[in-house]
Amino acid sequence: MSSTSPTTQTDDRRNAIIEATVESFGKLGYYGTSLQRIATEVGLTKAGVLHYVGSKEGLLSLVLSEVYDKETVALTAGMVTEERPLIPDMLRRVVAVNAKRPSLVHMFSTLSAEALDPDHPAHAYFADRERQTVANAQNINWFVPDNVNVEHILQASFAMMDGIQLRWLRSPGQDLNAMWADCEAALFPLPQWNGYR
Amino acid sequence: MSSTSPTTQTDDRRNAIIEATVESFGKLGYYGTSLQRIATEVGLTKAGVLHYVGSKEGLLSLVLSEVYDKETVALTAGMVTEERPLIPDMLRRVVAVNAKRPSLVHMFSTLSAEALDPDHPAHAYFADRERQTVANAQNINWFVPDNVNVEHILQASFAMMDGIQLRWLRSPGQDLNAMWADCEAALFPLPQWNGYR
DNA sequence: GTCTATAGTCCGATAGAC
DNA sequence: GTCTATCGGACTATAGAC
Numbered sequence: 001m002s003s004t005s006p007t008t009q010t011d012d013r014r015n016a017i018i019e020a021t022v023e024s025f026g027k028l029g030y031y032g033t034s035l036q037r038i039a040t041e042v043g044l045t046k047a048g049v050l051h052y053v054g055s056k057e058g059l060l061s062l063v064l065s066e067v068y069d070k071e072t073v074a075l076t077a078g079m080v081t082e083e084r085p086l087i088p089d090m091l092r093r094v095v096a097v098n099a100k101r102p103s104l105v106h107m108f109s110t111l112s113a114e115a116l117d118p119d120h121p122a123h124a125y126f127a128d129r130e131r132q133t134v135a136n137a138q139n140i141n142w143f144v145p146d147n148v149n150v151e152h153i154l155q156a157s158f159a160m161m162d163g164i165q166l167r168w169l170r171s172p173g174q175d176l177n178a179m180w181a182d183c184e185a186a187l188f189p190l191p192q193w194n195g196y197r
Numbered sequence: 198m199s200s201t202s203p204t205t206q207t208d209d210r211r212n213a214i215i216e217a218t219v220e221s222f223g224k225l226g227y228y229g230t231s232l233q234r235i236a237t238e239v240g241l242t243k244a245g246v247l248h249y250v251g252s253k254e255g256l257l258s259l260v261l262s263e264v265y266d267k268e269t270v271a272l273t274a275g276m277v278t279e280e281r282p283l284i285p286d287m288l289r290r291v292v293a294v295n296a297k298r299p300s301l302v303h304m305f306s307t308l309s310a311e312a313l314d315p316d317h318p319a320h321a322y323f324a325d326r327e328r329q330t331v332a333n334a335q336n337i338n339w340f341v342p343d344n345v346n347v348e349h350i351l352q353a354s355f356a357m358m359d360g361i362q363l364r365w366l367r368s369p370g371q372d373l374n375a376m377w378a379d380c381e382a383a384l385f386p387l388p389q390w391n392g393y394r
Numbered sequence: 395g396t397c398t399a400t401a402g403t404c405c406g407a408t409a410g411a412c
Numbered sequence: 413g414t415c416t417a418t419c420g421g422a423c424t425a426t427a428g429a430c
Contacts, residue, residue, distance in 0.1 A: 010395085027314045032228030034423065046424080048396055056424065106313060113310035116303060116366045117224045127367055149382070156357060156383035159364060163356025169313045170324055185346070186353035192386055207413085231405065243406075245414050253406065 014062075016042040017052055021063050026106030029114045030060060030122065057121050064125055067104060076136045084143045087150075088188050088197035091157055092180065098165065099176040105165050112162075133158060145196050157187060211259075213239040214249055218260050223303030226311045227257060227319065254318050261322055264301060273333045281340045284347075285385050285394035288354055289377065295362065296373040302362050309359075330355060342393050354384060 020041035024033040035056060039049045053059045075094055079085045098105050115122040137154050144150060160183055168176045188197050217238035221230040232243045232253060239246070250256045272291055276282045295302050312319040334351050341347060357380055365373045385394050 028228060029226055029311055031225060110310045113307045114226055130364065130367060152379040153383045156380045159360025160353060160357040162360035162363060166359060167356060170327060182349040183353045186350045189389055
């Protein structure tokens with residue numbers, strides 16, 4: 001073994017393909033994206049790109065699986081061990097992460113709408129993802145005021161987050177964290193949620 | 198003048214084109230929809246469809262303008278004259294209308310995500326629509342509890358509605374009105390909003 | 395690992411017959 | 413008003429040279 005960081009050039013290509021794909025899926029969706037576009041972006045031919053991803057659906061699998069491991073799991077799972085986990089606190093952290101990755105949020109927003117159609121190649125992925133997000137969060141022993149329905153507030157919160165992210169992406173120059181702060185004030189009004197957020 | 202209902206057959210074609218387009222834009226988006234698909238659906242050739250709509254962008258203008266007049270304006274505008282307009286009440290009415298038009302909601306959800314991209318032919322339409330929705334609602338003298346920020350609660354509510362409609366469309370067989378009832382309970386908690394919803 | 399070449403299909407749009 | 417025919421181009425994917 002002559003190299004300590006193996007296949008660096010191949011990995012660079014892979015990463016370039018992923019980056020270009022995230023950008024294009026966000027902007028044009030899966031149907032609107034062509035292999036030629038990705039190829040041009042990374043300086044290859046169509047055949048060159050296909051060598052890496054096998055097919056157009058391979059592009060999709062690549063970006064979805066790549067992102068899944070790195071983002072979705074770690075965030076909520078990390079709060080299982082906290083002593084006094086607060087829902088508004090968790091939501092604020094998710095938003096803070098997303099605020100730094102607009103292109104990823106853009107891709108997920110575009111694909112998740114396109115994938116409402118049951119025939120879309122990513123439909124099952126997004127349906128599972130929705131189920132898992134709520135299910136994961138419900139495994140935590142949240143510290144909330146009396147008479148609060150945890151399932152309902154989680155569902156409502158994640159729905160609002162999707163909607164506010166769409167608005168954030170539509171109007172450039174806005175601060176997602178600030179927009180969410182206003183949402184938090186509406187979702188967790190202060191007499192009731194004093195000490196719980 | 199020999200006919201009392203003029204150009205009936207032409208109008209029928211137009212309506213068939215609109216219906217097929219709403220369906221296809223929802224399922225496949227603007228980029229994913231082909232004139233051939235619409236033509237096949239309404240029993241014409243591509244050239245036949247182009248006779249009615251001029252171009253592919255004409256399809257888009259057709260469905261957006263057709264829907265705009267009939268839906269968006271009437272709903273919130275009608276509450277300006279009410280004596281004691283309630284925000285939760287208005288939202289419930291909007292949801293009730295949408296619950297009966299899943300294909301329209303589907304089209305708007307898909308296109309509004311696709312049109313996040315500033316180069317999308319419907320980008321300006323959706324940006325204006327977002328501005329107008331909040332602006333219209335702010336012209337009403339809502340009856341709300343003290344210490345409630347009307348602008349924030351409206352923005353948060355419409356964002357949540359977008360998100361819950363995505364979830365509704367993703368999982369068939371759910372009742373949108375029931376899903377929204379849970380959201381309403383979270384957004385307008387009962388000690389504070391007693392008598393205001 | 396990357397290329398060229400090509401197959402085969404589909405695209406939006408136009409011209410012109412009827 | 414609807415058709416056929418056609419243009420020029422884009423698409424995914426494969427085969428095979430280097």
